[in-house]
Amino acid sequence: MALLEVKNLGISFGGLQAVQGLNMSIESGHLYGLIGPNGAGKTTAFNMLTGMYTPTEGIITFDGVNITGKGPEYISKAGIARTFQNIRLFNAMSVLDNVKVGMHNRVTYSMLDGVLRTKKYRNKEAEMNEKAQRLLDVFGIGDKADYAASQLPYGQQRKLEICRALASDPKLLLLDEPAAGMNPNETQELMETVRKVRDDFGIAILLIEHDMKFVMGICEEITVLEYGKTIAHGDPQTVSNDPEVIAAYLGGDDED
């Protein structure tokens, strides 16, 4: 049984079928890509996987448990974390606090412990600070721990968002267009980061991406969506040679 098993997943908003018959199977430690032109339904698929939307058909099984229609809170606890296409950080909070919020359901103590500053509070806070600092160091932004999240440059904000997602100890990490708005150098660096995350943390990663070089260079398995339907599936080689994908997605004027 794969870590994430998606069977015939679909959602319609009123009369609009945004995603239809999506099948995916992601093993532990896999790097999986979900690609497709704008409006193909990739982010919608993400939103169903993370419980933001309730699918109208199909089944999502994660780690042997049916999580279809469960809310984001449940799914986050189950071990799926995500980043967003338009970075969503807690801008007024410090970089360190952003990561600590990520541990919300992993390192816990009650409100009363916090207000009364019990021993449990002190121990757990120390544990959080150490863990968060270590995560930030892995991504090379440890020296920015005290900055407000909004003060970081764009590339580092992306990294911080990944840090925050990893802070919840996920088994599966969903990255929504991680390379959006990055120059080729930053993209290259990000590729290494993503691979490193997979290797160091031993988790599965599912990513949505526009940048074909990025996806082809990093993913082991790819599903291509168009108008909510799956038009191709397989390893990068197969997908990039698929005539339907070339016609629908890569187009005639693509430099590849």
Add this chain to the structure above:
Amino acid sequence: MAKQKKISKAARTYLTSFILVGGFWGAIEAVKLSGGLSSKAAGLLIPVCAYIMMAISLNLVVGFLGELSLGHAAFMSAGAFAGVFFYNTAGAGMPEGAAIVLAFLIGGLAAGIFGVIVGVPVLRLSGDYLAIVTLAFGEILKNVLNSLYIGADSAGLHFSLKDQFSLNMEPTGKVLMKGAMGITGIRKFSVFSVGILLIALTLLFVLNLMNSRAGRAITAIRDDDIAARSIGINLTKYKLMAFVSSAVIAGFAGVLYALNFASLVAKKFDYNLSINILVMVVLGGMGSIPGAIIAAVVLTVLPELLRGFSQYRMFIYSIVLIIMMLFNRAPAFVMWRQRMALKFRSGKAGSEKEDAGKKKG
């Protein structure tokens, strides 16, 4: 290194807040000893304490949770009436200390219950519904309390929303609450130090809460509720936590305020008061506790100081409001303040770090 800086930053808020309150207390006590405190000024002390508590607690909702509440005075009112009603009836036979402690607890509890009643349905929604509902709640509570008659005789309590004769009591019955006249004959209890103690407890609660897991969840919801949800934060739970805590503190403030006067009427806790408290929070800088304290003191004392200028009073008041707003928000002023803070800090960096270390250790 980075960790050390973080600690000193949080500690700085603690330090400034407590130094402000301690300084306020010390200054007043000193003036009291020297005999320079006029009776009029003395009468202002407890209201100032209550407003400081109100401003800090509203900051929890407006500054930290990022929701707009326009009926904070209603929670103060709920606390005041519940606490004083108890104090005047059941508490009358008790030793004063016990009666007062219980009055505070009951006032806080009553306000908290109203906080849950208002919060549970509204905070499940996202959007500006809280402002509308709290505004309505404030008016409803004010009008109900304003026409509520309560009497007691040997058969128990009697309630009426009409007048005191429709209570249908035995001739020996006693009217406890008289509609628009409210509750009268309160044995006054106004000890400035108790007010300061309550402020200190409020500060400790709010600052500790905000620097903990729950507080981070609350600020995370303010900054980005979608991201907060994706991390597994239960939005309704933490919104309610902030809102109800804020209501309970307002309830305490209400009891403190009410015990300072011989009579208590519902009209005092109107829309204007809610807005005044909101102004304190906004002027003090949303999310800034020391700012809220300063704004609460200035905005309570200022109108009283200006009574001598009768006709120019509101004029000067509004000019001061505008100046404070500029000082807090205008980019040029903000930059000037940051430069000053930097200068101040680089000069005192050594000693401040030591202080912060002591505080934590």
